[in-house]
Amino acid sequence: MKVLILGAGKMVEAILLGLQNETDLSQYYVYSPSGKSAELLSKKAGVHFVSSLDEVKDPAWVWLGCKPQQLNDLAKLLNGKFPQATFLSMLAAISESEQRKILGVSKLVRIMPNLIVRFKKGITLISSQSATEEIKHVQNLFSLLGLAQIVTESELEELTLLTGSGPALFYEFTKHLAASFTSLSELERENLARMVLSGSGVSLDSTSLGLDDLIGQVTSKAGVTIAVLQEWRRLKLNDLIHDGIDAGKKRSAEISQNLRGS
């Protein structure tokens, strides 16, 4: 089953490197407009590089791996090619029906993966109204890379900021945590903070306790950890987090709106 991948950036790379050794990639073909990212990735991931879409006849699947802002250019590139294929789009911010309309395609599955798929601990949210039979195939494939969950499109849209953007949000928090101390060098502090983050992840993997219980294991009444948490709660850290997420949701709506107007 041939798979043609359009775009060879960070997300496509994470998926293909995750799939290496998990599934047969001998029928996977990758294309990018510059050719550079696709050629490099083809060598890294052991897939075929193509410099023109005409090199791949009748792919069963066409993956869309460019940025949402590049969708109109992509539509020109596709120009009605591959009418029989099912499209798999990782583009954020544009609905399935709009993507199908812009591209003129009949079957499209939306996915929202995160970069952790490269290490098979990722999350991929999946939704489709137009390819209800093919969606199971997508779930099976992405289950090789961690959790692959079928959701409604509005759930995929809302949760993109949690699962797709999530790693960056934890890294940002970890960076500020490290910067709140003065001992050792900046780099050494960052290394300690990184280990705390990854160690907490390992600990989460091995327990079914809820987050409140895990916080309870670290804190003691009137101790120092709870003093930090109480100050953050008094300063309404939760409101700061909500406001940031709201800004992300607004930006997503703007991108979608701008694309409709262009």
Ligand SMILES: NC(=O)c1ccc[n+]([C@@H]2O[C@H](COP(=O)([O-])OP(=O)(O)OC[C@H]3O[C@@H](n4cnc5c(N)ncnc54)[C@H](OP(=O)(O)O)[C@@H]3O)[C@@H](O)[C@H]2O)c1
């Ligand atoms: N990065 C993440 O953590 C993440 C998470 C979830 C979802 N996503 C989604 O994944 C998609 C790609 O993001 P990314 O971070 O991988 O972007 P990226 O690193 O900037 O890669 C974009 C790729 O798209 C190619 N491209 C540009 N215009 C194109 C066109 N008209 N037709 C086909 N390919 C084109 C680029 O090729 P050239 O190299 O030739 O310019 C490049 O290979 C986005 O839609 C994003 O919403 C990303």
